[in-house]
Amino acid sequence: MERNCDEWTATAVDTLSPSQSLRNGETLASADGSFELGFFSPTVSSTSRFLGIWYKKVSKRTVVWVANRETPISDNKGVLLFSNHGILSLLNSTNSTVWSSNTSKTAQEPVVRLLNSGNLVVKDGKDNNPADNLWQSFDYPCETLLSGMKIGKNLVTGFEWFLSSWKSTDDPAPGQYFVRINISGYPQLVIEKGSKIAYRTDRGMVFAL
Numbered sequence: 001m002e003r004n005c006d007e008w009t010a011t012a013v014d015t016l017s018p019s020q021s022l023r024n025g026e027t028l029a030s031a032d033g034s035f036e037l038g039f040f041s042p043t044v045s046s047t048s049r050f051l052g053i054w055y056k057k058v059s060k061r062t063v064v065w066v067a068n069r070e071t072p073i074s075d076n077k078g079v080l081l082f083s084n085h086g087i088l089s090l091l092n093s094t095n096s097t098v099w100s101s102n103t104s105k106t107a108q109e110p111v112v113r114l115l116n117s118g119n120l121v122v123k124d125g126k127d128n129n130p131a132d133n134l135w136q137s138f139d140y141p142c143e144t145l146l147s148g149m150k151i152g153k154n155l156v157t158g159f160e161w162f163l164s165s166w167k168s169t170d171d172p173a174p175g176q177y178f179v180r181i182n183i184s185g186y187p188q189l190v191i192e193k194g195s196k197i198a199y200r201t202d203r204g205m206v207f208a209l
Helices: none
Strands: 021-023 035-040 050-055 063-066 079-082 088-091 097-100 110-114 120-124 163-168 171-182 188-193 196-200
Antiparallel strands (some): 050 063, 079 088, 171 188, 188 196
């Protein structure tokens, strides 16, 4: 989905360290320049600000992930903070937390990095094993499925990966359409409109996730 463009005052590297922050007009860019993280408004007329990831090399901004989908910031004074405990927190102008990452893991030297895949990860700076990431945006897809993301459900923990449409052009909150794996009977990919299935793959198709 295409969005409007904003003017940027600064561009950071691909990494944040503890105690560093990201403010309106500042961005993180993946090492290869494919993706960018920063604050944006969905449309020219919108006054709401969101923290998101988009394709950096596409002139008409295409947003692929939004952090605070349901909790917009009403001005340009939002700030993304990264704590010594490896937690990302998005604050508004009154210092209220409107969104944060969650993790039960700890790291001695946590860092935030925007990968070339478009995945925003919190990890230990000395550990390059993706399985050890403290948190990653790929676990919380929005409307776009990027290479490396997955759709499905962990049958042990109940955690589910699924896509959800935007509510409208200027509102990235989850809309009425969802793409998920239906595990009732044979696993199948379905598109749901509200509580009803609008489309399903052929019965009997098995997905390896």
